[in-house]
Amino acid sequence: xxxxxxxxxxxxxxxxVVGIAGQNTTSSSSSSSSTTTSGGGGTNSLCDSANxxxxxxxxxxxxxxxxxxxxxxxxxxxxxGALDYCGALREGAFLAEIRTQAENDxxxxxxxxxxxxxxxxxxxxxxxxxxWEFGIGSGDAVVYxxxxxxxxxxxxxxxxxxxxxxxxxxxxxxxxxxxxCTNLYKxxxxxxx
Ligand SMILES: [Ca+2]
Ligand SMILES: [Ca+2]
Numbered sequence: 635x636x637x638x639x640x641x642x643x644x645x646x647x648x649x650x651v652v653g654i655a656g657q658n659t660t661s662s663s664s665s666s667s668s669t670t671t672s673g674g675g676g677t678n679s680l681c682d683s684a685n686x687x688x689x690x691x692x693x694x695x696x697x698x699x700x701x702x703x704x705x706x707x708x709x710x711x712x713x714x715g716a717l718d719y720c721g722a723l724r725e726g727a728f729l730a731e732i733r734t735q736a737e738n739d740x741x742x743x744x745x746x747x748x749x750x751x752x753x754x755x756x757x758x759x760x761x762x763x764x765x766w767e768f769g770i771g772s773g774d775a776v777v778y779x780x781x782x783x784x785x786x787x788x789x790x791x792x793x794x795x796x797x798x799x800x801x802x803x804x805x806x807x808x809x810x811x812x813x814x815c816t817n818l819y820k821x822x823x824x825x826x827x
Contacts, residue, residue: 677689677690677691678690678691678693678696678827680696680827681696681827682696682724682827685724686698686699687825688744689740689827690740692736692739692740693734693736693737693740694826695737695824695825695826695827696824696825696826696827697730697737697740697741697744697822697823697824698720698723698727698821698822698823698824698825699741699744699745699822709820709821710818710819710820711754711818711819711820711821712815712816712817712818713754713758713799713815713816713817714815715821716729716754716819716821717729717756719821719823720821720823720824723823724825725825726825726826727823727824727825728756728823728824728825729754729755729756729821729822729823729824730753730754730755730756730821730822730823730824731755731756731757731768731774731824732755732757732778732780732802732810733777733778734778735778735780738778738780738802738808741753741802741808741822742802742807742808745804745808750804750805751802751804751820752801752802752803752804752805752811752813752817752819752820753801753802753804753808753819753820753821753822754799754800754801754819754820754821754822755800755801755802755810755822756768756769756800757776757779757799757800757810758770758798758799758800758815759790759792759798759812760798760799760815763792763798764790764792766779766790766800779810780802780808780809780810781809781810781811781812782803782806782809782810782811783809784806784809785811789809789810789811789812790810790811790812791812792812793812796814797812797813797814798812798814798815799812799813799814799815799817800812800813801813801817801819802822
C-alpha cells in the first residue's frame with residue numbers, strides 16, 4: 635500500500651515537472667548533467683539548469699521557475715518573503731525584474747503547462763501609489779509593462795486601495811496583476827550570468 639502511494643506521488647510529480655517546462659528535467663532519481671536543449675526554452679548554457687535556472691538565446695538572463703529539482707515545488711510566501719527568498723537562493727539572485735517582451739514571453743511559454751500559477755515579480759508601487767518600480771524606493775522605474783487588459787477595470791486597479799505588488803497570473807496568460815503584498819504565491823527569481 636505504501637509503495638502504491640509513493641509510486642503514485644512519483645508519477646504525479648514527474649508528470650508535473652515534465653509538464654511545466656516541456657523539456658528534460660533533472661529528477662530526484664537522476665544526477666545526469668546532460669544539457670537541456672529541447673522545447674521552447676532552457677537553451678542558455680550559462681544558466682545553472684542543474685539547479686533549476688533557465689534562459690534561452692533570446693534573453694541575457696536566467697530565471698528560476700520555483701521548481702526544485704527534487705520536486706519541492708509548492709513553496710509560497712508573501713512578496714517581502716519572495717524578495718528574501720530569491721536573494722538567498724544564490725549569489726547575485728533577486729526577485730525577477732521583467733524588463734522586456736522577450737523575458738515575459740519566455741516565462742509565459744516556459745510555464746505554459748501550469749496555467750494556475752501566480753508568480754511574484756519585483757514590480758511594486760509601495761512608495762508612491764501608481765508609480766511602479768523595481769525595488770522599494772529605488773527609482774528604478776518599470777518601463778516595459780504587461781498588465782492585464784482582461785479585467786474591468788483593467789490592471790493595475792489597486793483594488794480596495796491595497797494592491798501594491800505584482801504577480802504574473804498564469805490564469806490569464808501570465809499577464810501582470812497588482813495584488814495585496816501579503817498574498818501567498820511562489821517567487822519568480824532571476825540572476826544575470
Ligand atoms: Ca497600488
Ligand atoms: Ca489588481
